[in-house]
Amino acid sequence: MENIVFLAFRRMRRPLITLVLTYAIAVLGLTLIPGMDADGNPWHMDFFHAFYFISFTATTIGFGEIPYEFTDGQRLWVVCSLYALVVVWFYAIGNLLSLVQDRSFQQAVTERRFTRRIRHLREHFYLVCGYGETGSALVHSLTDRHQHAVVIDIDPNRVSALRLDNLREFVPALCGDARRPLHLLEAGLDHPLCQGVVALTNDNEANLKIALTSKLLHPDIKVICRADSHDVEKNMLSFGTDYIVDPYDTFATHLSIALYAPGLYVLQEWLAGKHHQALTEPLYPPSEGHWIICGFGRFGQAVDKRLRQEGLQPVVVEATPDITGVPEGTLVTGRGTEADTLREADIETAVGLVAGTNDDANNLSIIMTARALNPDLFIVARQNLQENDSIFQAVDAQVVMHPSSIIANRIRVLLGTPMLYEFMSLAMHQDDTWACELVSRITAILDDELPEVWEQVISESEAWAVSQSIESGQVVTLGDLLRNPQEREHRLACIPLLMLREGAWITLPEEETHLKLEDRILFCGRHLASRRMSWTLQNGHALSYVQTGEARPQGWIWRLLQRRKQGQGSVDE
Amino acid sequence: MNPEKVVFGFFIVLALTLNFGFVMGEMDNPAHHHVYELFAVVVVNLIATVLKFGDRTQMGAVLLATSLVADLQLLAAVLVWAMAEHVTGSGLTPSVMASIVSLTGGAVLANVISVVLLVIETVMLRR
Numbered sequence: 001m002e003n004i005v006f007l008a009f010r011r012m013r014r015p016l017i018t019l020v021l022t023y024a025i026a027v028l029g030l031t032l033i034p035g036m037d038a039d040g041n042p043w044h045m046d047f048f049h050a051f052y053f054i055s056f057t058a059t060t061i062g063f064g065e066i067p068y069e070f071t072d073g074q075r076l077w078v079v080c081s082l083y084a085l086v087v088v089w090f091y092a093i094g095n096l097l098s099l100v101q102d103r104s105f106q107q108a109v110t111e112r113r114f115t116r117r118i119r120h121l122r123e124h125f126y127l128v129c130g131y132g133e134t135g136s137a138l139v140h141s142l143t144d145r146h147q148h149a150v151v152i153d154i155d156p157n158r159v160s161a162l163r164l165d166n167l168r169e170f171v172p173a174l175c176g177d178a179r180r181p182l183h184l185l186e187a188g189l190d191h192p193l194c195q196g197v198v199a200l201t202n203d204n205e206a207n208l209k210i211a212l213t214s215k216l217l218h219p220d221i222k223v224i225c226r227a228d229s230h231d232v233e234k235n236m237l238s239f240g241t242d243y244i245v246d247p248y249d250t251f252a253t254h255l256s257i258a259l260y261a262p263g264l265y266v267l268q269e270w271l272a273g274k275h276h277q278a279l280t281e282p283l284y285p286p287s288e289g290h291w292i293i294c295g296f297g298r299f300g301q302a303v304d305k306r307l308r309q310e311g312l313q314p315v316v317v318e319a320t321p322d323i324t325g326v327p328e329g330t331l332v333t334g335r336g337t338e339a340d341t342l343r344e345a346d347i348e349t350a351v352g353l354v355a356g357t358n359d360d361a362n363n364l365s366i367i368m369t370a371r372a373l374n375p376d377l378f379i380v381a382r383q384n385l386q387e388n389d390s391i392f393q394a395v396d397a398q399v400v401m402h403p404s405s406i407i408a409n410r411i412r413v414l415l416g417t418p419m420l421y422e423f424m425s426l427a428m429h430q431d432d433t434w435a436c437e438l439v440s441r442i443t444a445i446l447d448d449e450l451p452e453v454w455e456q457v458i459s460e461s462e463a464w465a466v467s468q469s470i471e472s473g474q475v476v477t478l479g480d481l482l483r484n485p486q487e488r489e490h491r492l493a494c495i496p497l498l499m500l501r502e503g504a505w506i507t508l509p510e511e512e513t514h515l516k517l518e519d520r521i522l523f524c525g526r527h528l529a530s531r532r533m534s535w536t537l538q539n540g541h542a543l544s545y546v547q548t549g550e551a552r553p554q555g556w557i558w559r560l561l562q563r564r565k566q567g568q569g570s571v572d573e
Numbered sequence: 574m575n576p577e578k579v580v581f582g583f584f585i586v587l588a589l590t591l592n593f594g595f596v597m598g599e600m601d602n603p604a605h606h607h608v609y610e611l612f613a614v615v616v617v618n619l620i621a622t623v624l625k626f627g628d629r630t631q632m633g634a635v636l637l638a639t640s641l642v643a644d645l646q647l648l649a650a651v652l653v654w655a656m657a658e659h660v661t662g663s664g665l666t667p668s669v670m671a672s673i674v675s676l677t678g679g680a681v682l683a684n685v686i687s688v689v690l691l692v693i694e695t696v697m698l699r700r
Contacts, residue, residue: 006628006629007627008627009626010626010627012626013623013624013626017624020620021616024616027612028609046608046658047608047655048659
């Protein structure tokens, strides 16, 4: 990149020197050729006027013969130098302009500007490589929560698409190859505020290279990778990639949770959902009976495996089993878009259908055909492209799964609230009644929007009053934080979900728990509750009010007065 | 022999010699400092500057810097001259001449540094 700038300067040499020389000769000539002033006396033009005259002649402006009318000798010289100057001027200007328009030069300038912008970032940010379906969904959900991101993509169209996207925060984007360490560095890989690298390109090798580069150049940041094959996953794990997301496995797990633990599914959807979204109703899919899976690609295979683990015997409909492989169970050859194949797969007796091909039009067609044959089906639709959102909503399937947004959401949770990710993993080991109970507890405190989830650490900067109180030996319980600092009898609309203390995880910590310094607590609840709670956390008076119910006098004088009053009281006694 | 180096060296040395020649003479005497000579100094200095564009080395950067300094000094001298002759109409009084010569004298120093650097570079290449 630096080379380009130097090369540009080097290429400017010839036009500039030509320009300087032609000007010099023309100016010199004008001063040497004798002229005549208004009275007919011999007169020589001076350098000042000569330069003035040549300057406006060269740019073809032409103010006339200044300061006196020229003699024929002067005119002869001016005619010659005029043609030379105009030609040279256009040659030099044209050369400079073509240099500026040069593509590699432009790219160098953009990169330099981008690098400078990244260097001046003053907020924590994540580096997202690849702005495809998943990448854009991730950037959208990050910026919706006011987190910052920097994007690299190899495709200039996607980079310009990003500029048109209506994002809440400014997202700098570089059009470049993320496999090249130079581009990763330019995008801020070694920036001290870079929190993590997310490799979401559709090329396994590229993701691998990005993970490797990031781990070597900035070892203590989080690296999250997408990998489609187990081979690459193992390779990435071997050098310490923090999280690896396999879209198909993730999706299949998601589906099986929806089928077998509806409570847990709702819990996940709520906690990881977007802000200000309406609450979703729990689903109760049939977990027994005859299921049909259309499409046996990587996605269908993952679903099939998962359903088999749960004890179902799904029938697979696949058009090209010789390419995708043959399933363990029954196979019906065909696309599933026509009634014959679906009938062959016993659609009339089926309870559920998974439309899981990699073509949205086919999936929709499968759903429409199947509905006509059996209106009571529970339908799971796979949506491949974001742009088909509206038609998937219109087809009204019970579950629409968009792998890109599922992965994006998962990564967003990982990056934004790592404790929530841990909570979800811990919740997977609980049974569904536990989840249903928690869901009903959450429902009780919410109005009709999804809960907000936030992490709170008990530290000097995040909870000044509480940490002071603990340091002075007083006891602060978790229950104290849950009281409303305006009216201590009331409780704040939030629930503590998880606590991290000295490396140990405590799910749903008790209210009587005594807080310690450096405890981390994950809360979910209304947005208002988080703001109220920060009063208790930071303000000593609010804290003592929620603990004792007394409003302590705040100023120095009032405190003095109260102390005297107390002193007198004790004397009276 | 590299023709590029010849042209390069030629202009840098010529810039110094012309500049020196202009400064020579009594400082405040207009008869000792000819306007054509100043014109030649400005043109040659500009060319020398352009020739120094696009050199990646540290030496190239310093050479370019000295040339820019010389240009700046000469430009100031030319402006003073033009102002005295055409704007204020005071003509070339000894004090004006002295300030023109002292400005170009500064440019001489910058050009001397240029030439010294050039010589150092050449010597280092020899070794």
